[in-house]
Amino acid sequence: MAGIIVAFKSYSYRDGIVGSPWVGLENFRFFFESGKAWLVTKNTVMYNFIFMIVNNVLELTFAIVLFELAGKYFKRFLQSVIFLPYFISWVVAGAIAYNLFNFEFGAVNTLLESIGLSPVNFYNTPGLWPYILVYFSAWKTVGYGTVVYLASIAGIDTEMYEAAKIDGASLMQRIIHITVPSVMPTMIILLLLKVSQIARGDFGMFYQLIGSNGLLYDKTDVIDTFSFRALLDLQEFGMAAAVGLYQSVLCFAIIMMTNVTVKKVRNESALF
Amino acid sequence: MALKPATEKYVFNIVGYAWVSIFAALCLIPFLMIVVGSFTEESRIVKNGYSLFPGALSWDAYRFIFDNPAQIVSAYRVTILVTASGTLLGLFVSAMTAYVLQRKDFAHRNVFAFYFFFTTLFSGGLVPWYILIVKYLGLKESMLALLLPPLLNVFYIIILRSFISSTIPDAIGESAKMDGAGDFRIFLAIILPLVKPALATIGLFIALNYWNDWYHAMLFVNKEPLFPLQYFFIQNIKQHRVRELLGLAELGRDRYAEGIVQAGYDGHRNGTDRAALSVRPEVLHPGPHDRRRQRVTPAAAG
Known part of the structure; x- marks a missing residue:
């Protein structure tokens, strides 16, 4: 999970996760553009x-x-x-x-x-x-x-x-x-x-x-x-990681919203 | 509209059987086609296409596999080894985790359970996982890369956990403890035998996952002796398509095919699999889709 920071870096295999330079939201920009x-x-x-x-x-x-x-x-x-x-x-x-x-x-x-x-x-x-x-x-x-x-x-x-x-x-x-x-x-x-x-x-x-x-x-x-x-x-490690993170956030948001909705409609069926 | 019970039952049976039978037929036909196809001569398929009626029976396809069994035997060995050890290990670890997570005397068990569950909701994604396994665990080109990543499935742990807590009363563990059994003894001698039915089901799923796994091989393994069965299939199917297209080119049925066959041949000559790999439908219809050589620009990234 700590690897999420790859999404904000310009990853190179030689430097590893920690050593690679930060690029901010560049990877996300690349994906969305x-x-x-x-x-x-x-x-x-x-x-x-x-x-x-x-x-x-x-x-x-x-x-x-x-x-x-x-x-x-x-x-x-x-x-x-x-x-x-x-x-x-x-x-x-x-x-x-x-x-x-x-x-x-x-x-x-x-x-x-x-x-x-x-x-x-x-x-x-x-x-x-x-x-x-x-x-x-x-x-x-x-x-x-x-x-x-x-x-x-x-x-x-x-x-x-x-x-x-x-x-x-x-x-x-x-x-x-x-x-x-x-x-x-x-x-x-x-x-x-x-x-x-x-x-x-x-x-x-x-x-x-x-x-x-x-x-x-x-x-x-x-x-x-x-x-x-x-x-x-x-x-493209950076962009692929950004896409993965985007997906995870999306999933998380969707499940949270569904759970709240289900809780309101039919409390005993909620996941957590 | 009120029908007599007998009439209604009659109608229901007819409609029900028809409904399920249609779907079952749709499920079965692809299988039949493959089985029949495997007994059909290759040239016949290329000329006439696949059909459910093979005409002359031919064992060529099977002969082709078993004439050179070294590869397929090796693939089977890898798959069986990984499936057997992975299923046993995975079951053991899952059951142990599930048991610990439902023990009432384990403080913060719900926190830990949520920690496990959280990984199914939110994960780092493909890339951090790939980097972790390749760079930090150094598992590339090893059988462990096929064995470890699919080992634990949180859903199975959750299922086992609720099975254990709903079928085994806590008192059993406590009385065993009073009789002087340690925690491992309780788990191995009492809990495991009692959850056998659940273990059998979950074990089947884990084994199926391992048996059908090609994804981890594709990501982490390049050496042929380590190819599991499914990945071996992928390689074979790709090479086979080259041969099928070769047969087509001989018949002159498809103009494009000649070019591809040429590409496939070159690939084989160079001993690289890359060319054989690229014989996929997109090559049939040349266009601006081959991005392998150029750096991505946003326009080409798709």
């Missing part, structure tokens, strides 16, 4: 927000549906299939994406050509990537979230369902009035944890799916990939 500060911040927060909403809706509905469905083995099979991608690394996911979407022999283009449509150059079309990224995010994380929600639903007292049944509640009514309120605390905790990380992009995902494809940066560059490139490709 690059014109990318707003872009990467917006991308990071927007992507995480959309991932959060989409994944949560899918996880919750899948958990409820899987819990109520009749049958046993096919249900378990479906659950395993959804969970499977969670165990795959982003490296392999990136290779899969490349094989799906690349222009020359990707599966999607092969399919498009075979039904007589013209192929799409995905790696040249930034506008398509928000959808692809949302798909891959859901692909990889929904299985895990579904299991978490399933565990939470399994913990609901079954007597409540029986009582509701006797009172004549329909299946939908039972879901809306018993299951959903019962998983609310779990959902709020999960959402709060996600919100606390909303300014941190999923580096593995963006790096492995996009790589250093500069054409797509406008739509896909997040703070983490930006900072990473500044560090490894450009060796």
Whole structure:
């Protein structure tokens, strides 16, 4: 943490953290004047927000549906299939994406050509990537979230369902009035944890799916990939550190604000 | 609209199965494609593209890997070594931290717990961390750089802490103490066996993190004998793309490809991986994106 001062220095490897000269806010100025500060911040927060909403809706509905469905083995099979991608690394996911979407022999283009449509150059079309990224995010994380929600639903007292049944509640009514309120605390905790990380992009995902494809940066560059490139490709230690510090401050501010809000609305759900 | 319970159940099952099945299919298709692709001849892929129907079965891809197994064996060895030792060590340290943090006789335990939690909210970021590990701990080019950074995850400590404090009554530790057990004895002989279920879950996550880790290798390791599996994959995929593009150039399907293939060849000849590394989509579409050689100007920084 003490390394934060790198953000205010012109770092050189030889002089080390303490020995490097101070440059004040020069690194931050560099970052903000690059014109990318707003872009990467917006991308990071927007992507995480959309991932959060989409994944949560899918996880919750899948958990409820899987819990109520009749049958046993096919249900378990479906659950395993959804969970499977969670165990795959982003490296392999990136290779899969490349094989799906690349222009020359990707599966999607092969399919498009075979039904007589013209192929799409995905790696040249930034506008398509928000959808692809949302798909891959859901692909990889929904299985895990579904299991978490399933565990939470399994913990609901079954007597409540029986009582509701006797009172004549329909299946939908039972879901809306018993299951959903019962998983609310779990959902709020999960959402709060996600919100606390909303300014941190999923580096593995963006790096492995996009790589250093500069054409797509406008739509896909997040703070983490930006900072990473500044560090490894450009060796701009000072600016990369400034970006990192900016991200940390942003995260901290967001989580503090959310916590205050949650405390006001629903005190028992606050994180701290 | 009120449906009869039986009808409602029927409709719910149909809609529910359809809804989950569609998503499950979307999850499964990429896997199937990769598996089928691995049995398809390379020239066929280049010519016809990937498909779910391989046509002729081909073991070329597997032969290619196992003809020269030294690299992949080494990669597996590194990964297994790091995963096994990292999981054991990580579990032990996490459990010990969690146990200490929930002991009621540990003064200021909440202060310490918040200190741990704070690191998840606010951190120095990539650069100070990188400098710390490379310059001050001197871990570059060592297996410790793969082992130590992912060792502790604060979320796991928090989960274990609440698991311990909710399932194990304090009285157990106290009675053991009265019987003359020391703190380590209590932890090893009583607490650890009781939290086994939580340890199994957390251990799975830690092991998965280690197994799928390529990030630390990319940052800290350049020597091939130290490459873990995932990083080895990255290298291989990059080289493979050069070969795929080579196949394309032979077919004359893509005009750009020829230039890249040339670049890739030069890279291989020079024995540098940099050129192979740069065969990424951006090379396919040349533009002002190659910033590696020029100093950043704000306009090029993106």
